[in-house]
């Protein structure tokens with residue numbers, strides 16, 4: 001029996017992993033779900049105590065400082081969780097021979113490319129959040145074994161996110177403005193959870209399966225936030241008009257990349273992960289939220 005520890009388990013991704021693990025209970029994996037109250041990953045002493053008492057084979061780090069705008073004025077706080085805590089996990093990974101699966105972001109890229117970003121493309125974050133996540137990526141390479149999975153524009157049935165905000169606004173307002181000059185791909189956290197559990201299950205069954213390194217995962221296809229909002233309103237049957245606006249007309253503390261679509265070839269080739277289409281995945285989530 002192998003043990004998989006999930007940190008930040010009450011967030012969007014952690015909650016989806018929990019739900020999926022409950023449906024996969026026959027797979028002979030013992031899951032430990034923790035969040036800040038049980039295991040604060042910024043505290044190296046708590047981590048050392050925790051791991052000296054428990055045999056863990058994999059850590060999936062879902063804990064992160066994810067408020068992109070607030071990070072502009074709280075970069076130290078974001079760095080503590082997105083970088084220093086990741087160094088802590090890398091340390092226990094070496095000390096206790098634990099494989100670390102860490103989640104990063106498309107916002108490590110500056111968005112000036114015109115074709116999908118590959119894992120080897122140069123990094124130049126525009127935001128404080130992106131800078132702290134990139135520092136985390138750099139600190140992880142000292143782990144016993146690691147994967148960094150960069151994802152983008154995550155949403156889920158769990159937690160607060162753009163999909164839920166659009167449904168609320170669609171019910172309250174006749175029209176809303178949504179930016180249409182940032183292109184990327186959304187990610188249903190349930191799909192990312194399935195990819196992570198597939199990687200872990202296959203690595204347990206075949207020791208040559210796991211390949212250290214960086215991977216990209218988001219849903220297939222590309223769209224702007226405006227396209228995504230329109231799809232949500234249409235599918236939910238909401239009569240709210242969505243107006244396309246430029247990022248200049250909708251200023252935010254953090255200036256997002258214009259283009260952050262990621263190439264998923266590597267995760268498909270190396271791990272044979274299925275990457276579902278963004279519209280199909282959005283509908284699955286909406287079916288649950290709307291019932």
Ligand SMILES: NC(=O)c1ccc[n+]([C@@H]2O[C@H](COP(=O)([O-])OP(=O)(O)OC[C@H]3O[C@@H](n4cnc5c(N)ncnc54)[C@H](OP(=O)(O)O)[C@@H]3O)[C@@H](O)[C@H]2O)c1
Nearest residue numbers: 008010011012013036040041063064066103105151153154
């Ligand atoms: N959300 C996105 O659009 C997006 C996009 C690209 C990449 N990502 C990455 O995907 C991963 C998962 O994101 P998510 O949206 O699922 O995150 P999330 O919903 O914000 O969840 C993060 C979880 O970590 C917990 N946490 C905070 N401080 C902690 C600590 N010191 N120790 C342990 N846990 C702590 C949070 O608790 P509290 O809620 O109590 O703070 C929360 O439950 C992150 O690495 C994120 O950077 C996310």
